[in-house]
Amino acid sequence: MAKKKAPAKKAAPAKKKAPAKKKGESYMAKAPIRRLMKKVGADLVAAEALDQLINFLEKTAVATTKKAIKICNADKRKRVMAGDIRKASLKLIG
Helix, strand or coil, rough: CCCCCCCCCCCCCCCCCCCCCCCCCCCHHHHHCCCCCCCHCCCCCCCHHHHHHHHHHHHHHHHHHHHHHHHHCCCCCCCHHHHHHHHHHHHHHH
């Protein structure tokens, strides 16, 4: 008689990771940023200038968020609040 194999154990579902960000891909849409620039007087905006501004804004947002998370952890909270962002952005500026 042939041996019966034990039923295979089901592996735990893998955690889904956010897709890797491709070069030139941004989390911010270009049109609203372009409208904002136009609103303050920049009638013609080069695509490269727009990309540079978006890149700067994203890096600043990431740095501010990381500092805000540290503030939350120091206060033993999980929720990032407006005050945390305010404090973190002030630390980046001055």
